[in-house]
Amino acid sequence: MDINELKAIIEGILFVSGDEGVTVKQLCDILDLPEESVIHLLDELTYDYEHPVRGIRLLKSKDFYHLTTKPEHSLYFEKMLESPQSTRLSQAALEILAIIAYKQPITRVEIEEIRGVSSQRPLQTLVARSLIEEVGRKDTVGRPILFGTTKDFLTFFGLTSLDELPPLQEDFQPEQIQADADLYYERFQDIE
Secondary structure (H helix, E strand, O other): OOHHHHHHHHHHHHHHHHHHOEEHHHHHHHHOOOHHHHHHHHHHHHHHHOOOOOOEEEEEEOOEEEEEEOHHHHHHHHHHHHOOOOOEOOHHHHHHHHHHHHHOOEEHHHHHHHHOOOOHHHHHHHHHOOOEEEEEEOOOOOOOEEEEEOHHHHHHOOOOOHHHOOOOOOOOOHHHHHHHHHHHHHHHOEOO
């Protein structure tokens, strides 16, 4: 594998790792490369991102590497946050919202156990849209964040309390679940 392909793979790994970042050791294990090779590739990526035509940079915080935006572009990011954003929620975000509504308080790991896939980005979207919030910490190892729905969630769905949520069926039929999920998705894919 040539150096540019290795750099592209590392870039993809950094992107997928999101806020958590990735360590040199993790990259060594994933790529099956010695530490000095991985460090050299990270140094090359850092150099590549220093050019003014690039909008991101590689940041090392403690032992973790992250992709982040360049501080000199912060004015544009602030404008983006101030402008009206797309109001569409993904299927994953809607699934997570339903799980939290019925199982709250619940941790990210518990949500991921139910869904079977990573849920970090949709959770961030739901928090940013004020549909869910941190409601405490679970009294267990690592004290993970517990999530619950917000008043905005209740308002959006026209509820005065969570007691008004429709009851869950006890005898699930796979075909009915898919049909209900599709109907739910079509109805609430655009949040005003």
